[in-house]
Amino acid sequence: MSDTMLTHPLVVGEVGPGCKKVDPIVVADGVTRTFGGLTAVDVAHVEIPRGQITALIGPNGAGKTTFFNLLTGFDKPNAGKWSFEGHSLARVPAYRVARKGMVRTFQLTKSLGRLTVLQNMLLGATKQPGENMFTALFKPLWNRNEDEITVRAKDLLTRFKLDAKMDDYAASLSGGQRKLLEMARALMSKPVLIMLDEPMAGVNPALTQSLLGHIKELKSEGMSVLFVEHDMHMVRHISDWVIVMAEGKVVAEGPPDQVMNDQAVIDAYLGAHHDEDLGDMTESNPVLEAKEAAAAHAAEEGRH
Amino acid sequence: MDWGQILNSAAGELLSPVTAAYALAAIGISVHFGYAGLLNFGQAGFMAIGAYAFVVPILSFDAPLWAGFLSAIVFSIIFALLLGVPTLRLRADYLAIVTIASAEIVRYTVSTTALTDVTGGAAGLSGFNSGFNAINPFPSGTYGFGPFTYTENQLWVRVFGWSLVILASVLVFLLMRSPWGRVVKGIREDEDAVRSLGKNVYAFKMQALILGGVLGSLAGIVYVLPRAVQPANYGTTLTFFIWTMLLLGGAATVFGPIVGAMIFATLLTLSDGILRGLISADIITFISGTQAGQIRFMIIGAVLMALVVFRPQGIFGNKKELSFNV
Numbered sequence: 043m044s045d046t047m048l049t050h051p052l053v054v055g056e057v058g059p060g061c062k063k064v065d066p067i068v069v070a071d072g073v074t075r076t077f078g079g080l081t082a083v084d085v086a087h088v089e090i091p092r093g094q095i096t097a098l099i100g101p102n103g104a105g106k107t108t109f110f111n112l113l114t115g116f117d118k119p120n121a122g123k124w125s126f127e128g129h130s131l132a133r134v135p136a137y138r139v140a141r142k143g144m145v146r147t148f149q150l151t152k153s154l155g156r157l158t159v160l161q162n163m164l165l166g167a168t169k170q171p172g173e174n175m176f177t178a179l180f181k182p183l184w185n186r187n188e189d190e191i192t193v194r195a196k197d198l199l200t201r202f203k204l205d206a207k208m209d210d211y212a213a214s215l216s217g218g219q220r221k222l223l224e225m226a227r228a229l230m231s232k233p234v235l236i237m238l239d240e241p242m243a244g245v246n247p248a249l250t251q252s253l254l255g256h257i258k259e260l261k262s263e264g265m266s267v268l269f270v271e272h273d274m275h276m277v278r279h280i281s282d283w284v285i286v287m288a289e290g291k292v293v294a295e296g297p298p299d300q301v302m303n304d305q306a307v308i309d310a311y312l313g314a315h316h317d318e319d320l321g322d323m324t325e326s327n328p329v330l331e332a333k334e335a336a337a338a339h340a341a342e343e344g345r346h
Numbered sequence: 347m348d349w350g351q352i353l354n355s356a357a358g359e360l361l362s363p364v365t366a367a368y369a370l371a372a373i374g375i376s377v378h379f380g381y382a383g384l385l386n387f388g389q390a391g392f393m394a395i396g397a398y399a400f401v402v403p404i405l406s407f408d409a410p411l412w413a414g415f416l417s418a419i420v421f422s423i424i425f426a427l428l429l430g431v432p433t434l435r436l437r438a439d440y441l442a443i444v445t446i447a448s449a450e451i452v453r454y455t456v457s458t459t460a461l462t463d464v465t466g467g468a469a470g471l472s473g474f475n476s477g478f479n480a481i482n483p484f485p486s487g488t489y490g491f492g493p494f495t496y497t498e499n500q501l502w503v504r505v506f507g508w509s510l511v512i513l514a515s516v517l518v519f520l521l522m523r524s525p526w527g528r529v530v531k532g533i534r535e536d537e538d539a540v541r542s543l544g545k546n547v548y549a550f551k552m553q554a555l556i557l558g559g560v561l562g563s564l565a566g567i568v569y570v571l572p573r574a575v576q577p578a579n580y581g582t583t584l585t586f587f588i589w590t591m592l593l594l595g596g597a598a599t600v601f602g603p604i605v606g607a608m609i610f611a612t613l614l615t616l617s618d619g620i621l622r623g624l625i626s627a628d629i630i631t632f633i634s635g636t637q638a639g640q641i642r643f644m645i646i647g648a649v650l651m652a653l654v655v656f657r658p659q660g661i662f663g664n665k666k667e668l669s670f671n672v
Contacts, residue, residue: 116538140544152539154532164525165532166543172525173545175553179520188525224539231544 050297052091052283057300059292060087067092067235067266068113068144073122074290075108082108083119084290090235095257095267097277097298100287106270107149109287110239114146115139127234141168143234149243149270151220155213159204162212162223163195164188166230195230202226202256218249225256236260238269242276254280278302352619356612357493365611366507367393367569372592372603373514374561380597381522382554383534385442388429389588391449392559394580395425396566398456401575402464404474411477415567422563425452426556434551441555449585457577465577472574478503500572507568511604514561519600521557530554531598590650596660605661613649617642 048057052064066089075083083105090096098106111117113124115136123132126144140146154162170191171177172184199205202222207215215223221241228236241257242250257280260267271277277284277298284301286294294307301307359365371389378384386392399421403409409417429448433441456465465471482502489501496504521527529550532540537547569579587610595606621638624630633641653660 114542116541135546136541137544137546140542145544146542148538148542152536152542154535154539156535157528157531161528161531165528165540165545168544170525173529175521175526175557178524178526179517181520181524184525227543 048296048300052094057296059295061089061295063089063091065092066090068124068126068268070113070124071122073109073112073119073124075105075112075117075119081290083112085109085122085287085292088285088292088295090266090268090285091283092266093261093264094282095261095269095280096283096285097281098268098270098285098287099272099274099277100293103289104287105290106287107239108290110146110237110270113139114144114237116146140231143232144237145228145231145233145235146237147221147224147228147239147241149239151217151224153212153215153220153223155211157212158209159199159212159215159223160192160195160208162227163199163230164191166227167191167194168231191230198226198229203252218245221245221253222249222256225253229260233265235266235268238267240270240272242271242273250276274302348623352616352623354493355619356616359611359615360608361494361504361508362611363503363507363568363572365607366504366511367565368588368591368611369511369604369607370507370514370565370568371562371588372595372607373511373518374558374565375588375592376597376599376603377518377554377558377561380592380599380602381518381527381534382530382551382558383438384434384551384555384558385438386445386555386558387442387582387585387589388445388447388449389558389562390580390582390584391445391452392422392425392562393566393569393584394449394452394456394577395421396563397570397575397580398465398471398566399563400567401471401474401570404477405471406464411481414477418563418567419560422559423556426559427552429559430552430555434548434555446582446585449580449582453577453580466575468577470574470576470578475571478506478571503568503572507571510564510568514564515600515604522600526550590646593650593658593660594653596663599660599662602660602662609661610646614642614646617645 049055050057054062054064068090070085070088072087073083073085074081098109100106108117112119112122113131115131115134115138118133123130125131126139126142129142131139131142131144134142154165157165170184171187177183196205196208199208202225204215204219204222204226207219212220212223221244225236225238225241238257241253245253254276257267257269261282269281281298284295284298285292286301286307294301294304296304371393374392375386375389378386396418399418400414403417404411404414425448429441429444433444455461457468458465459467461467479499479502482498484498484501484505486498489496489498522531529540529545532545533547533550537551540550541547588607591606591610592603593606594609595602595604618639621630621633621642622635625633625635625638657663
């Protein structure tokens with residue numbers, strides 16, 4: 043990325059596209075996917091660090107979501123292999139990938155509309171005895187498990203401030219609440235790596251703040267996070283590592299500040315004026331402003 | 347015109363074995379469409395499979411009654427697998443196309459002349475009911491009252507048919523309140539989301555397809571128990587009758603298919619009786635009795651359209667569930 047040798051505590055050797063990580067959770071090699079004449083993904087080598095928040099960025103059409111789909115088994119590559127925690131995942135169906143602890147969300151939220159919010163959550167739990175068609179007939183065989191996961195679901199809903207909506211149909215939630223529900227539902231399966239496809243898309247600034255907080259919490263609970271995002275300031279705020287894709291390839295990676303200051307990345311993939319119209323978010327933080335206003339108000343009240 | 351007679355025969359349809367068969371078949375597509383979101387437009391095919399797989403072993407191989415039931419269940423499972431294996435990995439529309447075509451293939455196959463020895467060709471099969479009537483627990487006599495007056499064999503086939511309907515309803519109720527039912531309903535909403543949560547969507551869809559198909563084949567048995575097997579009965583019309591009943595009652599409900607079937611069968615007989623009565627009383631002079639038989643289907647078609655427009659959730663459905671455009 044520059045002339046001098048760059049190192050980083052997460053990395054073995056020099057920082058650069060496809061560099062080796064000290065403790066990778068996902069390792070992908072030679073993954074390609076073509077749609078007719080178009081090569082959507084052509085990743086030679088990439089490693090996702092464990093226990094960190096990794097952002098996958100790049101312009102529209104860079105192949106980020108396709109790469110997501112390939113890693114999680116929702117799409118089949120033309121070639122390549124990749125592993126998760128040392129187990130090969132090539133040609134493993136999507137549901138098995140999820141069972142191994144690599145759980146994803148979708149760019150367009152997929153809340154299950156005509157199920158209640160709580161039912162959405164319960165669906166996320168794994169290894170439910172009542173999901174076998176024959177044990178399902180006998181409630182005593184799955185009742186206890188159901189109670190356990192209901193408690194866990196309610197805890198998560200409280201954490202994501204959706205507990206009041208528990209018995210409503212998921213279709214009645216707002217777009218932002220659906221994003222929260224989808225993330226909470228993914229957590230029901232106790233993932234090792236959670237993959238969020240544009241978690242902030244279409245979410246208002248106040249809710250973005252709380253989403254960011256939730257993502258940071260995931261890391262503090264020991265989960266690894268990989269997310270696709272367009273908003274560079276979000277990426278700068280929460281990610282420990284940034285991987286840049288363009289035209290299907292990994293073109294740069296590194297810690298956020300370094301990647302974002304890389305002039306080549308900025309010009310080629312983020313646009314030369316990337317800082318100007320997106321700058322509002324950090325300069326004026328509505329939640330912070332509201333809090334400051336409230337504090338000032340409280341101080342004034344105190345004086346009277 | 348004899349109103350008493352018309353109402354009597356319409357009321358008789360309420361509990362008739364044909365209505366029980368309709369209800370069973372409707373419960374089958376309720377599992378398919380109402381809960382799992384599978385578009386099965388070939389329920390008549392499952393009913394035909396059930397009827398023939400039940401009757402042929404009894405007539406051709408002198409098989410006992412239970413073997414007939416077993417064969418109907420086994421063949422409907424095989425049929426479901428044949429339909430499901432190639433299509434359930436694809437989008438929902440493909441299953442719809444394949445089922446509608448397969449049901450027709452079944453109907454043409456059983457009526458082909460090459461199989462006349464086994465299936466009776468276009469004439470169908472009859473004379474298989476003695477084994478069923480032989481295990482009739484009711485002593486001979488007349489039972490019931492008014493329009494519900496039955497001989498012992500008529501009573502037996504009704505009790506048997508409706509017991510199956512109740513059993514099927516209880517089974518579906520138990521399954522749908524369980525985590526299994528939750529997964530299946532999740533698949534109806536968005537199968538990729540369910541897949542991303544570690545559920546083997548394909549296996550759940552296959553199980554739902556088989557369950558509904560087996561219920562369809564049992565419906566086929568109840569349908570033919572009091573009479574003969576007629577291949578012409580298993581056309582697409584039968585499938586769409588059953589869909590009408592299901593939508594009338596409410597797709598993802600326990601009682602919807604049963605009440606839908608009862609209302610539909612009663613209305614069908616009632617409208618026929620009234621039209622024919624009006625014609626024989628010379629009140630309606632511009633159509634013949636044969637035409638009346640066709641016109642009632644036009645009326646029912648109009649009723650179905652009105653239903654879908656004004657009450658899309660059916661009689662028992664939850665309006666709230668449908669108020670979302672998902």
